[in-house]
Amino acid sequence: MTTIPRLLMHVHHIITLDLSSNKIQGTIPQWIWAKWDDSLTDLNLSNNIFSHMQLTSYVLPNICLALLDLSFNRLEGQIPMPNLLITGFSSSPQIFDYSNNRFSSVLSNFTAYLGQTTDLRLSKNNISGHIPHSICDSSNLEVLDLSYNNFSGLIPSCLIEDSYLSVLNLRDNHFEGTFPYNITKHCNLQTIDLHGNKIQGQLPRSLSNCANLAVLDIGNNEMADTSPFWLGRLSDLCVLVLRSNQFYGSLAYPPGDSKYEEYFSKLKIIDIASNSFSGNLDPRWFERMTSMMAKFNDTGNILGRQISVISSYYRDIVAITYKGQYVTIEKILIALTVIDFSNNKLDGDILESIGRLVSLHILNMSHNAFTGRIPPQIGEMRQLESLDLSWNEFSGEIPRELTKLTFLGTLNLCENKLDGMIPWSHQFETFDNTSYEGNAGLCGPPLSKPCVSSSNNPNEEAHMKISGDHVDIILLLFIGVGFGIGFAAGILMEWG
Template sequence: MYFPDNRFHGNKIEGALPRALSNCNKLEVLDIGNNLIADTFPSWLGELSSLYVLVLRSNRFYGSIGDILANYRHKGYFSSLQIVDLSLNKFSGNLNSEWIGQLKSMMAKFNSSADIVRATNLSGMAEFYQDSTEITYKGSSVTFERILTTLTAIDFSNNRLEGTIPASLGRLVSLRVLNMSHNAFTGKIPAQLGGMTDLESLDLSCNELLGDIPQELTDLTFLGTLNLSQNQLLGKIPQSHQFSTFENTSFKGNLGLCGPPLSNPCGISPAPPSPVHVDDSSHVDVMLFLFVGLGFGIGFSMAILLRWGWIGIWFVKSVRAFLT
């Protein structure tokens, strides 16, 4: 079935995604973003060898992304995928490293010519047909009226993904945009991410990432946008190459980080709180107050006893005089 472009972006489509789309074996672009679709991840689309844009953003998709691979390993699984945007849904669970390993088109440098991607399956119309899509690029929502072969992007932001970030992402050497912010990823930032040498935008903010920033990330010499804020990172911020150009907003919210561009210098621990110092004169004043108070109390008690003593003597004398 010839169906190169399927874009129903920004409507009020509800329900589940029609399984009949798996019959569109020439489908190249599937953009159903900003709808009300409630379904699990459409792993059954993985067999569409021509699909290079998959946009599911801002719907009600839920569940795991990549646990269903066994049926597709021998056929190829999203092997042509160039842009995948799953942001603003309710996907959860760990991100399967094998799922990332199926994205073959992002592992090669073949698309470095910056040609315009055309609907080559439309015989006689390739010169007039061009796809477009909208993705978050360098922190802003950008509509690309022409999709170039160099435009490769993964956006898994604003979901409920957890576990560690797969080191296999480092194999996606032609990836330009990676956004995994606003999830619940834990563990360290994989040093293998330094292998994505074409990367221009990296956003891992608002997760629960630990440890230091890998020095290997300084190998990303095309990196123009970096956001590692609101994690639990620590140690000195690398200063080589592009890292020396980023502002403190790229690292804020990580109390353990130090060094430029942050104002927190490395190697200086915060001073422990000093004990309260009381001088000798204060001790003297306190002791004098205690003695005066003690003396006053004793004197007051003696006066009461003496007074009751005289009253007793007078009472005894009065009784004796009455009896006699």
Template sequence: MHLNIAGNNLMGSVDLASSLWRLENLTSLYLSHNKLTVTEEEGSNSSSTYPSRLVGLGLANCNTTKIPNLLMRLNHMADLDLSSNKLSRDIPNCIWNYDLRSLNLSHNMFTGTELNSSHVIPFSSVLNVFDLSSNRLQGQIPMPSSSASILDYSNNMFSSLLPNFTLYLSSTLYLKLSNNNISGHLPHPICDSPMEILDLSFNNFSGPVPPCLMENGVLSILNLRENQFKGILPTNISSGCSVETIDLHGNKIEGQIPRALHNCSNLEVLDLGRNKITDTFPSWLGRLLNLRVLVLRSNQFHGSIDYLEDEKSGEQFSSLQIIDLASNNLSGNLHPQWFGNLKSMKKYNNTGQIIDHRYLTLSTVGFYQDSVTISYKGSVVTFDRILTTLTAIDISDNALDGSIPASIGNLVSLHVLNMSHNAFSGEIPPQLDTMTALESLDLSSNMLSGEIPQELTDLTFLSILNLSNNQLDGRIPQSRQFETFQNSSFDGNVGLCGPPLSKQCGSPDTQK
């Protein structure tokens, strides 16, 4: 008998011992994701009647504080989901004795595993899901001896891997170890698994990135963000490259961006920010027509932001929605056509779809979601999900000069524009008034001159404006959003006058 009432809005308390445990023919019970509080009265072990055939139990998000005693008595259990509860202390040994095909203990407060010193779990069959994420587990990561399609140990306090942990990845498609304290080098045999998604972000891994991770053409997601990886990136990337996300932000990668990345036609997210890469602007990446996010900030890129028109398609960076080149050594003028080719920013997008990546295991279809950290409205913000409506250009803190191209006004869906701390000169283009989705505009610390265009008052969504430290003059516009901005938006422009500044227009100071 199967009883599945998961995913509803049922409320109240359920005592397993006094009700459901008496259903002797019950084979599966799923109460997950309601508004229930599930308990089990003390003394239920002594009952002679219990569902001895139970093989599936789902009590996720049921306000449970104790693992049901019944689990100590059962001989068979295939699917067990106790995630998102208030379970603490050690994971009991009885769970490791089952021949499980799916185990989810995530989002609890477990601190230990009650395993022997080998840290190998003697499951005899390949699991579909093995999820211990978001607990308080420490020490060495336990591995199921039979492997699992999905292995998730993220958001714990694990400090090490088994020396031969790659032996237990023979069936692993998805491995997530993010947000732990794991150190050491990645061994080359990690590429011997059929892995499609590898997330080791926010740890202390070091050494070189194994070339096979980018060269074997199997991985679709490679996230090594915020570690200590060093050396150069592999260059022998074949035409069969299937990678969709490469996130190496916050490591010590040197050298150049491998030109062979042009073989990765499915690449959507490339984040190499905060490394030690020395290269010119990779205009050739513009031919990757699926590329949505390009983050190269805080490296040593130099030279101009070249415009390279594709002879075949005539397009460049046509899907790009986030580009962050801040804090490099880029110089020279901006080619007007460079902005003109950002096709995805030239049309309104109100769908708000999430950039995610589909993966398929033995019986599960899942989605991996990318994240990105950008300067947003004057603060550094991490977006755990990237919506297609999130659009940003940040080329701040470089040595770019010349005028701001009027063509940037065609980017009508752009939300964030930061061109501060460069050497731009000339007037602010009045064509910016067509960027009606703009929420944050930072043109500070340049050499811009002339009056602030009255047309900028049409930017009614603008909540952050910084025009400070330029050579602007004349009266500050006085309508719509401009009435909300403070002195700091206009400081350092000796020729500006009018509110919010104390300097009045027409005073002797303005006539000098």
């Protein structure tokens, strides 16, 4: 539909109106708000092309509106807020989704209108200003999504320290200050996304009181702290993003901690790239990530959670480096597994235990100082789609076991000290020379540098053996043909 059906103007009583996912453009008329102000509970106008709203006030007249979804339109100006006069409907939860529009402002006291609101989404607009501390009076609020706006100032500490929120998403704004540190054991947060702000200081140890925390993303901030290994005690943590901060020091586990065997058991995505972590990797890092060690039957499921409110579902998002590109994934598949330790100061060998992560999809260890040989055990990670070990100090030959990675779409081994013949079979036949640049000792296709024949080169020996076998077969064929011709000639002469 391209217009709102006019026959609706003659309907006297409507409880639910859903015109979503059409091509209706222009203005949302005044009558759609006023005609059913005492009956309309659910109004969904999302995924259209509305650009304006005809309103006499930015406080909606509907006294029992429980669901308002205006997301994915082109609406501008100020955001209208729900009416507080909910007589007879005081126990009804309210869900308001204004995301993915062009709204530029909100009422200065908008928090006063959130008495029954459980789910408020304002993401991807152009809203600026501060979050008033009065938002903490909204005791029913479970989801607060203000991501991708221009909010600034301090984050009200009550949103993390002592709130009933399940989801707090303040991603890509201009918030500053420090991470609230006095977090109580009443913490219900399952998602904390502060990615892309200006948060400084340390990550508070009291964050471990958020026992249900599943997603923690504080990437692209200005935090400075040592390795938060203690986060491993959060048994539901599956996404941890610390990238592009100022974390430093060793990634070693604490000595004498008897509970380390349970650390990070559900972790599926860990991104600590672009920090200053240094030293060798503790072998226990990969030994406890049991969620990456087995295949699951949840390939099509999306990472998110059902909020206690009926019909309210929140989907987490994450930004990762995938096949050489930094991309934002708004529908995270539960089966997606990622390890990104790139752009740090890590050294020593990569642990052979990494081969146990058979369900890992993306492995990025680039721009460190790793030495030794590439572990052939990586060839056991048959689900691997992207492998980046570039800009390290790996030496020796490329393990032939890596040719078993039949799902591998991106390979980067540039700027190391690798030598010998490049394995040339299966998926490796699809990679060009850009995967191997900066390794003076490598030879063979796809490089233009030929390999010098050597009995110590197993690839060359195999090639020579195959060639020798071909010659033997040809000689036998000739002998057989000659014997047959001679035998036939003898019979013909006898007959003659």
